[in-house]
Each structure stands twice: as structure tokens, then as C-alpha cells.
Amino acid sequence: MAVWHWLGLLALGTATLQPGQFRWTPEVAPAGPVLVLVSLPDQRATVYRNGVRIGEASVSTGKPGYETPTGVFTILQKKREHYSNLYDDAPMPFMQRLTWDGVALHAGHVPGYPASHGCVRLPRDFAERLFEVTSRGMTVVITDRADVAPMLAEPTLFPPVPKAAAGTPASELTLPAPAGADYTWQPGVAPPGALTVVLSTADRQMVALREGVELGRAAVSVTGTAPTGTRAYLLLEGVRSDVAPVLPDRPRRRWLRVLGEGDDDPASALAPAGLGIDPGFVARLYDVLAPGATLVVTDEPLGLTAGFTVLQAGDENPPGQPQMEGQ
Numbered sequence: 001m002a003v004w005h006w007l008g009l010l011a012l013g014t015a016t017l018q019p020g021q022f023r024w025t026p027e028v029a030p031a032g033p034v035l036v037l038v039s040l041p042d043q044r045a046t047v048y049r050n051g052v053r054i055g056e057a058s059v060s061t062g063k064p065g066y067e068t069p070t071g072v073f074t075i076l077q078k079k080r081e082h083y084s085n086l087y088d089d090a091p092m093p094f095m096q097r098l099t100w101d102g103v104a105l106h107a108g109h110v111p112g113y114p115a116s117h118g119c120v121r122l123p124r125d126f127a128e129r130l131f132e133v134t135s136r137g138m139t140v141v142i143t144d145r146a147d148v149a150p151m152l153a154e155p156t157l158f159p160p161v162p163k164a165a166a167g168t169p170a171s172e173l174t175l176p177a178p179a180g181a182d183y184t185w186q187p188g189v190a191p192p193g194a195l196t197v198v199l200s201t202a203d204r205q206m207v208a209l210r211e212g213v214e215l216g217r218a219a220v221s222v223t224g225t226a227p228t229g230t231r232a233y234l235l236l237e238g239v240r241s242d243v244a245p246v247l248p249d250r251p252r253r254r255w256l257r258v259l260g261e262g263d264d265d266p267a268s269a270l271a272p273a274g275l276g277i278d279p280g281f282v283a284r285l286y287d288v289l290a291p292g293a294t295l296v297v298t299d300e301p302l303g304l305t306a307g308f309t310v311l312q313a314g315d316e317n318p319p320g321q322p323q324m325e326g327q
Contacts, residue, residue, distance in 0.1 A: 017044065019112030021283050022126035025131065029054050030295070033292030035258055036105070038120055040068060041146035043113065044104075045122065047130060050291070051236050051256045055129070058123040059117030060110045061142075068118050072232045072259060072296055073098040073140045074194065074212075078131065092324055094127040098140055124171040129154070137211060139234055139294045141258045157260070165327045173177070183218035183281035187288060190215040197285065199270075200302045201226035206277060207302060208281030208285055209293070218281040224274030230298040231260030231269060237291045246282045253289065 032050020180262030
């Protein structure tokens with residue numbers, strides 16, 4: 001059932017959200033990978049499931065001096081009941097951690113302007129509903145752009161998942177890369193979870209990680225003009241009617257652009273770059289991708305960049321570092 005945080009039922013998207021208000025219509029997309037997109041200028045969080053908007057809420061992000069960082073994050077930890085160890089044990093209900101230094105999504109006071117110490121405060125009822133549909137490892141994008149809307153689509157327009165095409169034998173997916181290959185592949189070292197792939201044109205490297213643990217890496221050649229800036233894509237359910245550019249025996253996957261310029265197909269955005277990647281690595285990567293995976297394409301070096309987080313993941317707080325709790 002659609003939920004509105006004020007009297008009256010209105011069509012999704014026809015009314016301006018006031019501080020503390022939210023919309024929640026999960027029935028329009030009952031299944032699929034979930035993405036949360038937070039716009040700092042709009043002070044708004046939007047929730048997508050399989051590329052379809054299922055909710056949005058007014059939020060309160062970091063006030064001056066405590067600005068909320070922008071970037072592509074994964075949910076590291078979830079706790080229904082949580083308290084800050086930095087700010088007088090302030091309650092942080094339905095906490096979903098994005099960084100180990102204190103940034104999280106959680107229920108809190110939403111006055112209509114940035115007022116937190118870096119966290120993204122959500123209306124309490126919205127925070128509870130969001131908590132129920134998210135999972136560790138899923139993608140959260142925080143952007144400094146206004147009026148960001150990746151997609152609003154009717155799920156019945158997409159074709160169903162086809163029968164399995166010829167692919168890498170399952171037994172080979174867990175084996176190291178063949179001798180002499182220009183890539184590494186050790187998926188057994190990574191725990192189960194959402195897959196994140198980062199392509200750095202600066203480092204000429206593509207790295208696949210799961211729960212922050214590297215499972216594969218390949219060298220990338222660039223013979224054309226590489227895209228500038230950072231783009232992020234979320235893998236949706238279903239496939240397209242054409243074939244994958246590098247793997248003609250497999251259908252092209254459906255991606256949703258959630259950050260940066262261009263359309264929703266990363267292959268189209270990368271075509272001018274003239275990329276070269278070992279097809280064995282591409283095939284193995286294709287066959288372990290599952291809806292909810294994130295692809296980040298950046299002209300920055302791998303890791304953390306000034307003012308922008310490419311991703312921050314991991315199974316637990318890094319050894320020797322205090323676990324900070326923001327508010």
C-alpha cells in the first residue's frame with residue numbers, strides 16, 4: 001500500500017515534500033536491486049528498486065563544518081537501535097552505516113535544511129521502511145547535484161530473464177586465472193555479497209571487489225578518448241535484446257546510470273575510449289555479476305579521492321581504527 005506522511009493520497013511526484021514528509025509506494029516495483037540516491041542541494045533521498053522509484057523523503061545532511069561527503073558508498077552495517085559515541089549518546093534509530101568514520105543513514109530530526117554532523121537524517125517512519133528493504137553491500141549514492149533523477153520506468157516494459165546462455169563453466173569461476181593471463185581471479189577469497197567493479201582510466205586497471213575484498217583485477221588499455229569525471233551504474237534485473245559488445249554469446253545486461261553524464265549503457269559511454277581488456281576476465285566477471293552490482297568508471301586513481309569517495313566497503317571496522325558514530 002502506498003504510504004504518505006500527511007493527510008490525503010496524491011499521485012507520486014505531484015506534490016512538493018515539506019520537511020519531515022515522505023512518499024513510499026513499494027508495490028510499483030515488488031522486487032529487484034535497491035538503490036538510494038541522496039541529493040545534498042535538494043535535501044532529498046530517493047529510493048529505486050530495479051530502476052523504478054518506490055519512495056522519496058526530505059532529509060537533513062551535514063551542516064557547515066560537518067558536510068556530508070559525496071560519492072558512491074555501500075551499506076557496511078545495519079542496526080535498528082544505535083547510539084552515537086561522539087555526540088552525547090544521541091539516538092540513531094535504523095542506522096545504516098556508510099563509512100567507518102561516522103557517516104550513516106538514520107532516523108532523526110529533519111528541519112528542512114542541513115543540520116546534522118555529517119549523517120543523512122531521515123523521517124523516522126521512512127527510515128524504518130527503508131531499513132526493511134535494504135541489505136548490506138547495496139549502493140548508496142550521495143551527490144552535490146540538484147534535480148537528479150536516474151530513471152522512472154514501468155517494470156513490465158523490460159524483457160524477462162532469458163534462458164542461460166553459453167558462459168564460463170561454474171567450476172572455472174572459482175579457479176585462478178590461467179598461466180600467462182593478464183589478469184588475476186580469486187573469487188574464493190571474497191565473502192558473499194554485492195559485487196562492485198571499479199574501472200580507473202588513470203591507473204589503467206579494472207578491479208572487482210565483494211564486501212571490500214578484491215577478487216579480480218585486470219589491466220586496461222586505452223587507445224581513444226577516455227571519459228572524464230566519475231560515473232556509476234547499478235545492474236538491474238533482466239537483459240536487453242542485443243548482445244554484449246565483448247561477449248557475443250551473451251545478452252547485454254541492463255544498467256542504470258546513477259551518477260555522472262550520459263545514458264544508462266556503460267558500453268556506449270566507454271566506446272570512444274577504445275578500451276582493451278582480457279576477454280577471459282570480462283567473461284568471468286560477466287558470469288558472476290548479479291542484480292545490485294555497481295560499476296564505477298572514473299578518471300581518478302583507485303581508492304579515495306579528494307572530496308569524493310569512490311567506494312568504502314569492508315566486513316568490519318579496519319583494525320586499529322576507532323569506530324566513530326556520527327549523528
